[in-house]
Amino acid sequence: MMRTRPLKVALLGCGVVGSEVARIMTTHADDLTARIGAPVELAGVAVRRPSKVRAGIDPALVTTDATALVKRGDIDVVVEVIGGIEPARTLITTAFEHGASVVSANKALIAQDGAALHATAEQHGRDLYYEAAVAGAIPLIRPLRESLAGDKVNRVLGIVNGTTNFILDKMDSTGAGYQEALDEATALGYAEADPTADVEGFDAAAKAAILAGIAFHTRVRLDDVYREGMADVTAADFASAKRMGCTIKLLAICERAADGGSVTACVHPAMIPLSHPLASVREAYNAVFVEAEAAGQLMFYGPGAGGAPTASAVLGDLVAVCRNKLGEATGPGDSAYTQLPVSPMGEVVTRYHISLDVADKPGVLAQVATVFAEHGVSIDTVRQTGKDGEASLVVVTHRAPDAALSGTVEALRRLDTVRGVASIMRVEGE
Ligand SMILES: NC(=O)C1=CN([C@@H]2O[C@H](COP(=O)(O)OP(=O)(O)OC[C@H]3O[C@@H](n4cnc5c(N)ncnc54)[C@H](O)[C@@H]3O)[C@@H](O)[C@H]2O)C=CC1
């Protein structure tokens, strides 16, 4: 039966995502009402700049006092799309304390304080949903928390940052410069308020921490995630990748160890073969592979950033939370019931592509090969090109622990015949 009293929603933040949430709530009001079983009403919108004209939003709803809005006591759901740690964390906590459930897109906050926020939500019998926080519009949190709740997930791997994928794609396909591509991604609403979070890999690391925690039912902190951004990826790296039939993507990789006793989580650029499905993920799209014991391999693909796609995920959560509220229930809470150690990057098994500038004289190749052998790293391929007494040596390794690979590179740097290490990149997807 349809309830006539509306569910009241407070929107915190009306930027790229918030403005789209407000727009869809207004334009799809009838459908949302039918799907929820009660009308949803935008009861207040907290902003920083109240004088800004916001199409479709009644100015009477706009306030700069987000705290007063979440403390009103008649709010059913708070949608937090401000971003950052504070004041978002305090506002969400206050919302729970005043009877509201929360939908958030804030991966930085959930990765840092998800456990405490879940505990507060549970203490007050409220929901905390954040589908938009990982991979934008792509349903990924809900499938992991609900659809795969009966399976055992062993690996989650993919592209989870739209901005960096957009930049890498432009650098690869059009030869655009890094800054030019970043400016375009920012103008399109993909980048974080501080795009360092994107290019230095913090955003993807936060998403990896959230994904690993949910997938493996354990606590993975942001600091547990090994992180390398993409700011150092050069046109020369792309040229090198191309020669190998590869491209370069910023990947998040979360794995359960084969013995099940530990997990790893890392974010770094990697070469992947052009034949791999991740190679064709363009612009701000994301794609994530989930490998589960019974299900096998699943692939999730779609827009990973942008106002409307992210708002789609927020609205999906809003509908779920409203339905829970009407059914006097709550959805799944924190699922971290184990405490698996997170192994350091040195223990992650991977492959390296190493490009060396060496002296072009007899014995150099043997010397280089010896260094690899001494570190227990097996070589897959070697390609040498040389001119004027100098040569370029590209070595691709078989899989080995990351510590052995970085030890090999350190030892190579110490060889007199190695003039320099032009590029080092991990290789995935083979
Ligand atoms: N833009 C995107 O593609 C995606 C964004 N997200 C997340 O969504 C959240 C919002 O992102 P965007 O909308 O892109 O950022 P934005 O910077 O466009 O919007 C944030 C808005 O919050 C306002 N704000 C800041 N402090 C406030 C306060 N104390 N009270 C009221 N308003 C305040 C700002 O003035 C701004 O308008 C962030 O957590 C972000 O990580 C998640 C997925 C995708």
Ligand SMILES: N[C@@H](CC=O)C(=O)O
């Ligand atoms: N800045 C983020 C936005 C979505 O999470 C990204 O580019 O992926």
Ligand code: NA
């Ligand atoms: Na998502």
